[in-house]
């Protein structure tokens with residue numbers, strides 16, 4: 262008579278007698294997961310029946326659903342399904358033995374863990390999580406098998422149970438929780454709805470609370486990408502993140518091999534409040550919400566990604582450290598970064614005008630990703646775009662190098678501050694030379710990285726030297742007056758050397774192609790990078806500018822004026838102009854202290870007064 266349960270009292274044979282207090286205590290901080298566990302069991306029961314129905318052709322006509330009801334007077338919360346149900350024997354086997362032994366195993370396994378968060382939110386607790394909130398749990402169940410009697414099981418939070426036949430009409434299982442005195446919040450429908458929305462929102466079976474269906478049974482990621490419209494992706498994003506702006510782009514994952522992975526990942530518009538230090542992806546396991554913080558699955562540089570991943574094969578009932586070393590998790594990370602790279606390449610190959618605003622939002626992460634991950638770099642290296650200084654045009658590095666090949670092969674000129682370096686940019690623009698804008702925080706690392714990856718290519722900031730392209734070529738043949746011109750340049754160099762008494766200062770005179778700029782201070786790219794590095798390491802020296810060269814434009818009319826003033830014995834005026842040229846050239850490079858700024862302003866006014874009196 263194995264299936265008869267007239268009135269059976271029993272003792273659940275387990276080794277951990279104090280299993281209930283342990284369950285209660287350990288999972289206290291996220292006890293609401295009991296509902297996820299019970300609803301998941303109900304979904305499983307329905308799926309199992311659907312499966313049997315398919316194989317055995319039972320011709321069941323029911324509409325499958327899970328009903329959740331609260332009875333405030335009785336202090337109970339019930340979860341009812343019309344799944345396959347259980348016979349008395351199955352209750353003995355699955356509830357008294359299997360469920361208990363898995364709960365016991367769970368307790369054994371995690372007893373010594375210090376960090377409770379490692380377990381909370383992951384599976385493995387099952388049916389007995391009901392005792393986190395209940396003093397007493399009842400099961401009313403009737404198996405789908407035609408001759409099976411309905412049974413009633415009850416347990417009051419000890420290792421004793423009662424099992425007897427009962428009158429339950431209809432197939433399926435109802436679990437009735439008699440909530441503990443401190444758990445009355447779970448009698449509030451709004452609280453139950455909130456929990457269902459969090460954990461069960463995308464389960465594939467209708468879940469009704471007081472008759473209303475609360476969940477979306479066919480979330481976007483379960484559908485084929487070809488049948489989903491852009492508008493639906495946007496709506497789904499709004500559902501997941503109601504307060505966020507529209508996403509920049511999305512990726513629909515639907516992988517069956519070598520592992521199962523479905524999901525929709527969104528790249529959001531980043532605002533200042535967005536926390537890029539943590540992962541924002543919601544992780545599901547067969548549409549059951551598991552966690553919204555699963556950094557193991559996403560490469561760190563893709564932390565801004567949002568959306569959902571459904572990874573049904575992952576062993577989610579294990580600890581974080583296990584996940585980190587799990588080869589499948591590593592593969593998932595690789596697949597995700599590969600798919601993100603492919604999506605960016607696809608966007609980059611499309612209309613550049615559409616890609617630019619996306620790029621402006623994502624470039625820091627893409628660059629960081631390229632620094633961190635070689636495969637990511639290889640896929641994207643030819644698609645990174647750079648704005649040209651003084652314009653809204655964007656080019657890739659190969660495009661820039663191709664255009665530059667005649668004038669400055671393998672040399673890439675860049676600015677990291679268009680306003681401060683405007684004098685230099687003007688000279689470059691006048692010679693028709695393009696300059697890239699590389700002005701974000703990550704760019705100084707990225708430049709070095711690109712040089713390392715691209716061998717011959719060298720990046721040079723516009724103020725690092727006066728390039729041969731900006732200087733008039735020395736005539737090879739002896740032209741009349743060449744010696745006088747040379748003597749004039751030597752003289753002006755000497756005058757500056759005498760006038761400017763600053764450590765590390767030197768002068769060089771060149772004839773610029775352009776006479777609009779009297780001179781500029783240049784600092785070699787290597788020296789500047791070294792200085793920046795030492796400053797970053799907190800070892801900046803007292804004179805932050807160190808060795809520097811004033812490159813004077815021999816063609817500037819001011820040079821003639823200075824020589825003229827000297828010839829007239831107006832030494833003070835000549836010195837004033839030289840100091841002014843020097844200060845003007847230094848301004849883009851370093852902030853003046855109060856004293857120097859005051860002197861600069863006072864001198865500027867004096868020059869203006871002289872100029873005013875000329876008229």
Ligand SMILES: Nc1ncnc2c1ncn2[C@@H]1O[C@H](COP(=O)(O)OP(=O)(O)OP(=O)(O)O)[C@@H](O)[C@H]1O
Pocket residue numbers: 298302303306342344345346347355356359360361363384385386387388389434
């Ligand atoms: N609503 C239900 N209908 C039918 N059988 C059920 C139901 N709830 C539980 N069971 C049976 O009891 C068993 C134990 O449930 P329990 O939730 O403890 O573990 P599990 O669902 O097998 O695994 P997990 O740890 O992932 O929850 C189930 O495998 C199932 O056979």
